[in-house]
Amino acid sequence: MIRTLASLTLALGLLGALALPSEAGFITKLGVGAYSGVNIPIVQDDAGTGPLYGIRGRIGIPHMMIEPAVTFLQNEDQDVDVGGSTISLEAPEVTSYSFSAVWGGSYYAMAGIGWSTLDIPNGAGESDEPTYYFGGGWEFGIGPMSVDICPRLYLIQTADNASRKNIGVLIGVNYYFFGL
Amino acid sequence: MRNLHSTMPLRACLLCTFLLAAGTGCLISGTKVFSFLIGDLIVTGGGFDSVTIDMTNDETYNDHKDGIGVIDRVGFTSDVANNSGQEALLSVYFSTQSGLSDPPKQATPIFLDVAIPAAGRTISYDESLDMLLNFDQLQEAIKGGVVTFYATANGAVSLTLNDLTMIVTFTVGL
Numbered sequence: 001m002i003r004t005l006a007s008l009t010l011a012l013g014l015l016g017a018l019a020l021p022s023e024a025g026f027i028t029k030l031g032v033g034a035y036s037g038v039n040i041p042i043v044q045d046d047a048g049t050g051p052l053y054g055i056r057g058r059i060g061i062p063h064m065m066i067e068p069a070v071t072f073l074q075n076e077d078q079d080v081d082v083g084g085s086t087i088s089l090e091a092p093e094v095t096s097y098s099f100s101a102v103w104g105g106s107y108y109a110m111a112g113i114g115w116s117t118l119d120i121p122n123g124a125g126e127s128d129e130p131t132y133y134f135g136g137g138w139e140f141g142i143g144p145m146s147v148d149i150c151p152r153l154y155l156i157q158t159a160d161n162a163s164r165k166n167i168g169v170l171i172g173v174n175y176y177f178f179g180l
Numbered sequence: 181m182r183n184l185h186s187t188m189p190l191r192a193c194l195l196c197t198f199l200l201a202a203g204t205g206c207l208i209s210g211t212k213v214f215s216f217l218i219g220d221l222i223v224t225g226g227g228f229d230s231v232t233i234d235m236t237n238d239e240t241y242n243d244h245k246d247g248i249g250v251i252d253r254v255g256f257t258s259d260v261a262n263n264s265g266q267e268a269l270l271s272v273y274f275s276t277q278s279g280l281s282d283p284p285k286q287a288t289p290i291f292l293d294v295a296i297p298a299a300g301r302t303i304s305y306d307e308s309l310d311m312l313l314n315f316d317q318l319q320e321a322i323k324g325g326v327v328t329f330y331a332t333a334n335g336a337v338s339l340t341l342n343d344l345t346m347i348v349t350f351t352v353g354l
Contacts (some may be wrong), residue, residue, distance in 0.1 A: 041210075041211075042210060043210025043211070044211040045210070045211055045212050045213040045349070046213060046252065046349050047211065080213050080215075080347075082305070083217065083257075083343065083345055085257075087255070087257070087305040087306075087347065089213065089253070120252045122253060122255075122306075122310070123254070123309070123315070123349065124250055124251065124252050124315075124319075158249070158250055158351060160249045160353075162249025162250040162352060162353050163351070163353070164210070164211060164351060
């Protein structure tokens with residue numbers, strides 16, 4: 001996980017360093033950001049509400065913005081009653097790599113597709129399947145930086161064509177090299 | 181007017197999200213857990229006992245049996261009494277066929293040579309997850325709904341598996 005974060009941070013940093021405003025042309029905006037928030041599973045008996053966090057880039061092109069990101073979704077373990085005794089179910093974890101399209105200004109809509117690794121400990125194990133993202137958000141700038149609040153629906157496809165759905169509420173900070 | 185325009189993408193997205201969620205059934209589907217009491221198995225050394233379960237008798241399973249996509253986890257609990265007063269080794273097998281004459285050769289093992297002390301032992305859910313074998317085959321058997329469990333033990337021992345219970349976590353399809 002640390003290696004993934006480091007690689008993505010380095011890639012986004014290099015992109016920011018190389019893309020100067022005068023050379024931007026097609027690129028109208030360029031930034032990087034980090035976010036954290038709450039991950040709320042929808043109807044998942046083995047997963048409780050947990051944290052999520054991630055990092056992203058923001059690349060503005062005419063009419064929209066592209067957002068590459070890596071997100072780590074965690075859940076709290078859940079207790080279930082079995083014949084009068086309680087057992088604890090270890091919650092699944094998700095690492096998701098995504099590309100989203102963002103439309104709008106301060107208020108925006110977004111939709112994206114990604115690739116997620118879902119790990120079910122002591123069970124089905126890891127599966128790698130597509131994930132779909134939908135949501136909206138509100139971003140307001142403070143100098144070259146902005147604060148971003150974004151609720152999202154994650155449709156995480158799992159093995160055998162099943163799926164898990166989560167709602168994420170993200171609060172993030174972005175830094176724009178230019179274009180904000 | 182300006183505010184209305186600026187919130188239109190957000191409104192459109194929220195509407196699309198709701199329609200998509202409703203369309204894919206995600207408001208009613210998800211990941212479910214149910215426990216199924218298999219019952220008691222009485223095992224004597226050299227012989228075996230068996231029990232066949234029909235999971236359609238469980239409401240949760242029955243409600244979703246046609247939509248099960250993946251079996252996420254299968255665990256077991258049981259309080260094993262050792263009636264012989266000497267250490268024993270317990271093995272449990274499963275098959276979609278009942279009435280097998282030689283389970284160790286004809287059925288699929290899920291627990292092999294589990295040590296049962298003279299005083300007996302409790303098999304917890306977490307222990308069962310660590311010991312469980314052939315998860316992939318067990319997944320398919322559970323999707324079928326009817327499974328027969330066979331238990332055997334070594335030597336001249338007598339064991340009773342009290343309240344053998346299976347706990348299944350599954351996720352329904354898209």
